[in-house]
Amino acid sequence: MRILLAEDDYVTRKFMIGFLSKYGECDVTVDGMEAVDAFMMTLEDEEPYDLVCLDIMMPVMDGYQALMGIRNLEKERGILEKDGVKIIMTTALNDEQNVKMAFDLGCTVYSGKPIDQDKFEQVLVKFGLI
Template sequence: MHALIVDDDFIGRKLMLKYLRDYCLCDVAISGDEAITAFQLAWIEKDPYDVIYLDIVIPRSNGFEVLDYIRNYEKENDCPFKAKIIMVSALDDQNQIVNAYRNECDSYMVKPISMKKLKEVSKQAGVPLKKILR
């Protein structure tokens, strides 16, 4: 499984990488622009992301803008499958959560993140985390 972690916070990225390293090959992006570039390159290289953990508050295109870009790209390019997108935020705001689902995210995870929470939310989004052999 191929995952993209998008978070501008070093500790947040490091923690997600630690939790996910036994389950998938992970790339990271620290801004919205970088996330869009990584997403595009993954399709060009024919190795698209299965799951994207997308923080909402990131520089240069926020998480909602990135989500919108990805869903439009998938539609316009007739992608054979859609990446599972899990929005990540420190805010447990009902309006923000509703907005995320309206914009076609697959799940929403509120920080702080634990391994248990990550597994539950990933499974809810249709991304069961299974250990990989390296």
């Protein structure tokens, strides 16, 4: 599985890489803009990611913007909603409002930090990713 991770905090990033590498090859970006760029690149190379993990509070572009960006790129390519990449928001923001906005913008999973690794894994199984 190909994974894209966007996370600006070094410590969290290190942890996430360690955690995600179990499931596949993990590319890392440090802000939302880079994440969208990386996604665009793999779309063009036709080796799309299977999973994108986005932090919300990030420099340059936040996770919501990156989420919108990715979904728009998909829309533009005529990729159907059900075939879109699985996007997991990984964030310490756990307000209902934040969650709702992420869902409205088309994220697949909203996972609060600290991440519940068991459930995270369960959800990957549900999607048939592992």
